[in-house]
Amino acid sequence: MQDFNDTIFALSSGGLPAGVGVVRISGPKALYVTNVLVGSLPEPRQAALKTIRTRNGLVIDHGLVLIFPGPASFTGEDSAEIHVHGGKAVVATLLEELAGFKACRLAEHGEFSRRALENGKMDLVEVEGLADLIAAETEMQRRLAVEHTAGGLSKLYEDWADRLTRARALIEAELDFADEDDVPGSVSDQVWADMAKLRSELSAHLAGADFGEIVRDGLKVVIAGAPNAGKSSLMNALARREVAIVTEIAGTTRDVLHIDLNIEGYAVKLYDTAGLRETEEVVEREGIRRALKTAAEADIILSLAELGTPARSDFPDFDGKVFRIGTKSDIHPIDVKHYDLCISSATGAGLAELHQLLVNDLLARSAALSLALPSRLRHRTLLTDSLEALSRAVTAMSAGLDVRAEFLRQAAHSLGRITGRVDVEDLLDVIFSEFCIGK
Ligand SMILES: Nc1nc2c(ncn2[C@@H]2O[C@H](COP(=O)(O)OP(=O)(O)OP(=O)(O)O)[C@@H](O)[C@H]2O)c(=O)[nH]1
Ligand SMILES: [K+]
Numbered sequence: 001m002q003d004f005n006d007t008i009f010a011l012s013s014g015g016l017p018a019g020v021g022v023v024r025i026s027g028p029k030a031l032y033v034t035n036v037l038v039g040s041l042p043e044p045r046q047a048a049l050k051t052i053r054t055r056n057g058l059v060i061d062h063g064l065v066l067i068f069p070g071p072a073s074f075t076g077e078d079s080a081e082i083h084v085h086g087g088k089a090v091v092a093t094l095l096e097e098l099a100g101f102k103a104c105r106l107a108e109h110g111e112f113s114r115r116a117l118e119n120g121k122m123d124l125v126e127v128e129g130l131a132d133l134i135a136a137e138t139e140m141q142r143r144l145a146v147e148h149t150a151g152g153l154s155k156l157y158e159d160w161a162d163r164l165t166r167a168r169a170l171i172e173a174e175l176d177f178a179d180e181d182d183v184p185g186s187v188s189d190q191v192w193a194d195m196a197k198l199r200s201e202l203s204a205h206l207a208g209a210d211f212g213e214i215v216r217d218g219l220k221v222v223i224a225g226a227p228n229a230g231k232s233s234l235m236n237a238l239a240r241r242e243v244a245i246v247t248e249i250a251g252t253t254r255d256v257l258h259i260d261l262n263i264e265g266y267a268v269k270l271y272d273t274a275g276l277r278e279t280e281e282v283v284e285r286e287g288i289r290r291a292l293k294t295a296a297e298a299d300i301i302l303s304l305a306e307l308g309t310p311a312r313s314d315f316p317d318f319d320g321k322v323f324r325i326g327t328k329s330d331i332h333p334i335d336v337k338h339y340d341l342c343i344s345s346a347t348g349a350g351l352a353e354l355h356q357l358l359v360n361d362l363l364a365r366s367a368a369l370s371l372a373l374p375s376r377l378r379h380r381t382l383l384t385d386s387l388e389a390l391s392r393a394v395t396a397m398s399a400g401l402d403v404r405a406e407f408l409r410q411a412a413h414s415l416g417r418i419t420g421r422v423d424v425e426d427l428l429d430v431i432f433s434e435f436c437i438g439k
């Protein structure tokens with residue numbers, strides 16, 4: 001796969017039928033095949049209305065044609081776009097015609113973006129940002145992804161890597177002149193002062209990764225509590241539809257159910273779980289095991305208890321936030337002493353306040369942060385590696401300068417891996433498999 005001598009093509013617009021279908025072509029023969037199909041090429045980057053024909057002269061459609069001679073194209077190669085009417089047969093005929101040319105084939109997942117990466121048009125962070133931008137469903141997901149595609153984050157990492165490399169060069173220069181008497185000791189002092197500063201910048205940036213991941217993947221909110229506390233009823237009330245089965249039988253919910261909410265532009269994943277209690281019943285026990293596992297991975301637990309019964313607050317292995325929610329306020333007196341909030345899924349009382357509770361929580365997490373945040377485990381891992389190496393370089397005062405310089409090299413290397421400046425070949429398949437064909 002991934003032969004760069006091939007010319008690739010794909011439908012880059014959405015599902016058919018549609019008003020327009022955009023077929024993108026990229027590679028050494030892109031301009032040649034376009035010329036054959038449309039008779040003559042338009043000026044670069046200027047749309048022209050053309051008749052698109054098979055090589056046998058059969059008219060496929062009339063549509064706009066654009067050419068982008070490399071390297072001024074998305075992929076960096078010669079590229080073209082043919083805009084036809086988005087009918088299934090129209091697009092199928094055009095794709096079939098393209099496949100008939102020698103060394104022309106349908107693109108694989110993410111292959112256009114991969115070529116853009118290989119040709120230096122984008123780096124890894126920008127490519128990942130593009131995948132996130134296309135997948136974004138909420139406003140905050142979109143904003144986060146735009147930060148990544150715009151190259152701001154890449155620039156930050158590259159500036160840091162450059163600072164590390166410069167520091168190392170200065171240290172190594174000092175090592176080379178170590179035998180001489182007139183080594184200015186203050187150079188070294190300045191370097192280490194700057195590296196200590198870089199360490200705090202990196203550490204502050206890494207602290208934003210939690211929120212970055214929440215924006216990208218959604219805030220995980222888990223509804224937990226005793227059987228019949230009204231968990232599934234709350235889920236349905238928030239979803240405004242009957243997602244979960246509700247009955248008066250304790251132990252109704254077994255599987256973990258989940259819905260996606262959009263709260264003030266943030267993605268929120270809400271989970272309904274089995275009621276927690278001691279039981280010998282095999283299926284219910286499995287449900288409870290899953291409930292506890294889901295709760296352990298939550299950002300927030302809504303711990304439900306019917307008003308008048310004690311609220312749980314003892315979730316094992318959980319270091320997120322627990323809100324104690326008293327339920328069925330329509331049939332019980334409100335209790336502000338034992339609960340953070342009292343609600344009734346039956347009447348809707350307290351649900352606006354619950355919504356506001358989640359909004360406030362998201363705002364508190366986002367406080368004073370821009371959205372230029374690391375948002376993937378891959379970023380977090382490499383930033384952590386870099387920070388660790390940098391910390392060692394800064395704190396290993398008694399170690400030799402050569403050892404400390406080596407730690408600086410490692411710190412720069414980890415940063416370089418984030419944007420893909422250094423050996424990332426092994427990662428590419430993983431990253432591009434997320435893309436669909438035509439990107
Ligand atoms: N009056 C009143 N009844 C409610 C309210 N919420 C739930 N109920 C009732 O309480 C019972 C249990 O509700 P569920 O939503 O199934 O409770 P659950 O916590 O999901 O129960 P399990 O899945 O069995 O753990 C049902 O009969 C609901 O109709 C409420 O706000 N007011
Ligand atoms: K129930």
Ligand SMILES: [Mg+2]
Binds near residue numbers: 232244245272275
């Ligand atoms: Mg339930």
